Amino acid sequence: MTIASTLYRGGVLHCPAEPGATALLVRDGRIAWLGVDADAPVADRVVELDGALVTPAFVDAHVHVTDTGLVLSGLDLSAVRSAGQLLDAVAVFAAGLPADAVVLGHGWDESRWADAVLPDADAVGRAAGGRRVYLSQASIHSALVSRALLAACPQVVGVAGYDVSGWLRRDAHHVVRAAAQGAVSRAQRVAAQRVALRQAASVGIAAVHECGGPEISDEEDFTGLLALSGVGVPEVYGYWGEWGGARRARELGAVGAGGDLFVDGALGARTAQLSVPYVDGGGCGHGYLSAEQVRDHLLGCAEYGLQGGFHAIGDAALSTVLAGLAGAAQRLGTDRVRAARHRVEHAELADRRLIAGFVEFGVVASMQPAFDRLWGGAGRMYESRLGLARSLASNPVGAMHSVGVALAFGSDSPVTPLDPWGSVRAAVAHHSAAQRMSVRAAFAAHTRGGWRAVRMDREGVLALGAPATFAVWSTPAGVSGGLPVLEAADPEVRGVGDPTPLPVCRATVLRGDVIYQEGVS
Template sequence: MFPLMLFAAVVGQPPDLVVENARIWTDGLPGFAENLVVRGGRIVHVGTADADLSRDASLRIDARGGLVTPGLIDAHIHMLSGGKLLSHVQLRDVRDKQEFIERIRAWAGALPPGEWVLGGRWSVETWRQPHQPTKEWIDAVTGERPAYLPRMDGHSALVNSAALRIANITRHGPKDPVGGVIDRDPATGEPTGILRESAMELVARHIPEPTLDSKVSALRRAMSEANAHGITAVGDIPGLDDLRTYERMAVQSLTLRWFVYPTTADWVAAVEEIRGFIAKPGWLEIRGLKAYVDGSLGSRTAWMRQPYLGNPPDRAEWRGLLREGVADGRLARNIAAARAARLQPMAHAIGDEANHLLLDLYEQAYGDPRAARCRIEHVQHLLEGDIARIGRLGVVAAMQPYHKADDGRYAEEYIGTQRCRLSYAFKSLLNCGAVVAFGSDWPVVTLNPMLGIEAAVTGRTLDGRQWQAQENITVGEALRCYTSAAAYALFAEREIGRLAEGYCADFVIWDGTPFASEPEWSKIRPAAVFVDGRCVYSNDERVGVAASRPADAAAP
């Protein structure tokens, strides 16, 4: 918490920065403020113009009526994966089989012999004629270069024959691992090239580990990308073994506040490992630990109470997958370890039964989980009664609204109209008093928070239909989910997420506004982004100052 004595000293100094002639959304004051004064990296005034407070400012910015909001907080993101993907093959926007194959052919052909073909984030649901890809599609264009190409949700992957050989996956074995599936031709037993959930690790473990320097560069690329979208703080979810990368990155100056939740299957061991983590207070801190309960809807591995629709005959009762460690009690032990260590627990749960099970575990471990701010990541499909239960228990619903625009294209085909009534229940959760914190889940989907806000406000799917319109929320509510509520989810609500006296001077001046009667969502972009009162991104002459982002932040 910012020391009050230090804040009092800052108030007495000349201002570093004044933003005037603005429409400042404060999430606390009625209407919009027009003037913002910053000293020593802190906000000392928000409201109408104050000549005395603004006198002798080092920098004055005329916002020309532009919208100013708190810096947006992405409460659920994978920064290292996103930074890596920026330098791998991109398949998110392909629209048919031929384009998919040609994109991979061009990328693989430019690689040195033997180097892995990585990247992907494909989704056949967006294709003109959806077809599940197989290894045969890509064998001819990748040759002996092994390929590992995750689906957009990261819960299944396409691999080629070279990768299957490296992992010794054949028609004769191995058996499906706990919590995973090796897709096979039902007639021959031959692996198709699709691996689901824990089966992905059979190949992924053979991918050469990138160097520490290359991972640091990936993080700094991701940091610059986040700033360019108006993001000033993140709830980042790396692997436990990547913590040294974060320490190395933080040796240099940062333009983003990082709250880290390492993913690991064994929280008991992790508690000991993170004790030696070198934090950078206010900029890089470990908040908690993350685990998985189930998979995803798109991969048909989200754990549902009733079977999926359209299952093949040999899997008529398929309900999805519970991840390893759930059924045998390890997740319950993990949550107990987090409680004992005063770490915040978060767990991925998408299916209705997965969410119900996780709520049971939180309630059993804590009784009243409110003070611990236990988090459920995704919260996409719920059972009757669990919406009110989330509000009653004070469990944080960490949701990614852009997933609604994507899943809405096929959710009813997979689970039916009736179950979809309780999907992406933004409004119902807010009405029950739940804290809903928004994020992107990048690189699973776009990093752009305005497209997430559009999905939450309009209910439009990527194919232009209205879906779950009864759960649409207002622009103000969506912004709150991306600011003060997200800060609460990170135990940072006294520092960031609002534009108020004493708070960190993290804010965005926008080009365009979501408050317009018919916003052009894809064209709303930051004109300038400030973190700690310092401009870290700018593309607008009205700011009158170049971004002071350190050179290393943009390092390749």
């Protein structure tokens, strides 16, 4: 039987093994040929690239797909800059909803407001016409809620993190989050998942790592998302973050028992666990797991042959994870621990000692360069929480890379947008010069690094016989060394406000199938 083939020709290919290649042939989902146009074989179909750049497609190594879809189709509060603007946005959005609807919003960040005073539960409820309201902060580790939602969750009173003002953290936040999301119908959830996955494909992402768990999404949401994987949308690799839940993770079809298995909280909510207190109050944050619990979870992962992983942001939380890894290594041997490629999500405050532990135990650092772009540098949230010196040492992607830590970049969407080239540029233009990476290294962390993080080492390259998973780009700023130009030539205008236009995705191909085509809905 003749297998249909497609020739893509007339482009610029990011293909280090064939640096002069301008064309590739796809057959049966794989790259069957690479070379120059003049030598191209006959194909059943020809796609003219017209000088476009072809690269391996991106992998987003940390997403929350349902939440992302709900934000994309719901109330986005990332642009509000005051309590008044937040209440106005809630009022406009709620006016179009039924009286019994739950208002779901996301993305407010009081650290970017001139006056960081938040509205209370009564004000939020009035703006929403008395409806139940759940508005997650940018970090998704705290939320503003209305009095009506608090009344619907009487069990939340007295739970750790509860505050009568309606700004909830820690366990109290988990209670109201579950109640708010429980009001979203299954059909709405599926629609939101499709919206998010289509958006990912439209920016050149061919695979995502979903970080689910009992405190993030219910099991039906998780398994329903996995069922969508790769069916005209990016592939989904699921992590189930439940302590001691390796067996359940396997039953649910997860690739790992980790992801958002919380060892601590977030810097924005002052719940990330630090060894030195926050400079703006709030103590040292909060730890959810002990080193012994980390160890026992990893031993359970070994029993079921699964990768483990943890959400850990603060240096104290990272110390707990590494102590747990050391405990597991005492039982299993360091080589077996390394072979599992356990993960840590975020790892924002890792110093040299902690980074050495990542190297020792072969830990994958799943990191989000956009965190530094949004909250790093002088005058921003990290400085207000940590002081300038500690803030500039945060998100140490360059230090991790320089000593060989395996990196996998992602967005933590909807915490930050699905924006892979923006994340690459954020790593290249880190606020601390010591943490900057080359475009090539950052691109590798956001492509091949994501595949390696799910132990699929042959993916993420344009090579003969490799899966035909790639993206086609318009590059308005040009191409250098097989990759887009992402920074201005003038060093004075580089950084967060760099005006250099980023590449625009023209097509995304997953194992030979086009999952996004510019101009085709």
